[in-house]
Amino acid sequence: MTAPGADTQHGIRRRNLARVLGAVAADGPVSRAGVAARVGLTRAAVGTLVDALLRAGLLVETGPAATGGRGRPGSELAVSDTGPAGIGAEIGVGNLAVCAVDLRGRIRARAAADVADRGSEPGPVLRRLAGMIAEVTDRIAALDLRPAGLTVAVPGLVARGTTTVVHAPNLGWRNVDPAPVLRALTAVPEPLTVENEANLGALAELRLGGGPDGSGAPPPDFLHVSAEAGIGAAVVVDGQLLRGARGFAGELGHVPVYPGGRPCGCGARGCLEQYAGEAAVLRAAGLDPGRAAAGHPGPRARVELLAHRAAAGNPATLAALRDAGTALGIALAGAVHLLDPEAVLLGGALARLAPWLLPSLERELTARTALAPYAGTAPRIRVAAARCGADGPLLGAAHAALRAVLDDPLGRSWTPAVSRQLSGE
């Protein structure tokens, strides 16, 4: 038995293949010499690894690079736009979505549907989702892409290391494992993972958040706050998700902001969700959450309703969003003191409502973190809307599904040789 950290020959080759593929995926097109400089291996070693990745169809040569007239033109390498694709699926409160992303990070197929899943049984929802997954995988087959794994985003807590949704209050789900149904009804190979939507939104920001030149990319330490019906957050430390002992980290919605305040469904008082959650904001804006939900099905419709009223200057809506921003600022002040992130990104509904939340949020956060030690020695915490917005969880899911390929490029059935063998061709 070999310990996971041991430097076996096989483990070293796997890691070096992953480094080479990762370097081309991040910076391609790039020459072999460029890859060697990036990963810290000799050009000879990189050449061997590149050949293996070319044979497996994960890399392609893009023709000679521009050399500025000096030396022999070297061929440049890029990741393939055929071969493995990550399948991402999202179970939202009121909507389902599926997409496929290739190694270059581009969406190649997509399906979406509005559903009335609040309080509905998981079975029908998952069967509908399986149908959408089959539709997307059929479409990418025509593009010479094969599913390399599936990740499902859910608005709830997922027990660490499992696919079980322990609790998704806004779906009314408790201890639901979507994996067996999806395995039975779709042909997507392992790994099949289930993940909290705020975490996947944060992964999307990490993977896609920068501009073409990398500008605007999230820093390695940030907090990604996400809201649909509830409020969740992802804590990213050194570019990695912090999951917590049980997988329940990031429950910002139940951080106490006014400890003796409004009773919360969780049994406590004064939780952030009672001041900045969807129902609380609708109510404070003079709208009945139940009637708003009926008249504006799907969370995005209700967020649009608030945004339009705020843009039109409706005083009750503006006051509701201002107070929600203040409550967010108090909760985030605690999070900033504990975690010292470089930035706070507002995703999901909060991204859309950021123009009206940010002034009071930043005022409160600055007042509570303008602590003497920080003054003059460090930049103030940056608060901004997430770039991926409401698409974050779905994109993050598709990228998470590609992770297994990037971590172990030749290890699985997504390489043509192995998949032909498996299917008896």
Place this chain on the structure above:
Amino acid sequence: MTAPGADTQHGIRRRNLARVLGAVAADGPVSRAGVAARVGLTRAAVGTLVDALLRAGLLVETGPAATGGRGRPGSELAVSDTGPAGIGAEIGVGNLAVCAVDLRGRIRARAAADVADRGSEPGPVLRRLAGMIAEVTDRIAALDLRPAGLTVAVPGLVARGTTTVVHAPNLGWRNVDPAPVLRALTAVPEPLTVENEANLGALAELRLGGGPDGSGAPPPDFLHVSAEAGIGAAVVVDGQLLRGARGFAGELGHVPVYPGGRPCGCGARGCLEQYAGEAAVLRAAGLDPGRAAAGHPGPRARVELLAHRAAAGNPATLAALRDAGTALGIALAGAVHLLDPEAVLLGGALARLAPWLLPSLERELTARTALAPYAGTAPRIRVAAARCGADGPLLGAAHAALRAVLDDPLGRSWTPAVSRQLSGE
């Protein structure tokens, strides 16, 4: 130039030497076969690495192991109690301390002094500390131990990747770098590091917190709350300190608990420190913080004063500690929702006062984290006094100073051959 993660031959050998030394340090005495099983390398490879560590004097053979009558008795390996020693130093509010710890984790020399350092200039404090460091290194020389590095614990914020104390309000220090003075006045070799005392207390729990059989050891994810004059915390995730973007993570003392409440020195209102910090508790117990400080110099004397009054049933003291526990419970509820640790350990003064703080703290924390998803699916969060108590930061500092040896066993001047060469023997 080689990237830090690259698998060069040199890097692999260094990591494997570290794994072998680490395995013996954690579990020794242990046979070569036991080491091989633990680190996942062949017995031949382990034999070569062990020989190098024996030659360097970092491992010793302890004679034949008991074999239960079967096979050839194999010699067992242990880490040496001579050779490199970690030097830990602590700058407390009112006290200085220095100790030396050998590779076996035992304290081999120690010095301590009470000082009136609150608001004093750094120069005299650091010169006094340098004298104590010289005293300790002289004493361990007679034990055939050589300093392998120095770590200094401070009650304040240290900018990440530097030795600069950005702010230590209870010392009155701002932007003080102790390193140049200590380098000039002591002969301790690099690395010289400066670290927040709550972080080092957490490291001590990680390294020493278990019983002889490992029972009571902290889990990989925990929060270590520490209080002397102020309140700080260390966040440990997967056995590693979470430092934050600027190195300021864990500022639990400024988490808002009653957002409209008492004004704090940091400029905000309702920070935890205003309800559970030393001055706040003394005041609530009917004691004048200034007079208590004069009559009971050193933070431990004031903590003892509170403990004695509480043990004697003094109503005002009991009420003050109960209210402090409630405030701690509110702040920790937020931290638990964000971080999902397995345990909260109370260190420093809080460990001593735990009997009177814990009932209200646990009541508040349970009420705020008894959230539906957790009920019945996960154990309740464990809250306990830290095992190292007030000694944690000093012990953690000494162990941190040994880290460089454990990470790169043959890389530095602590091996006899190299140090003899360096000193011209």
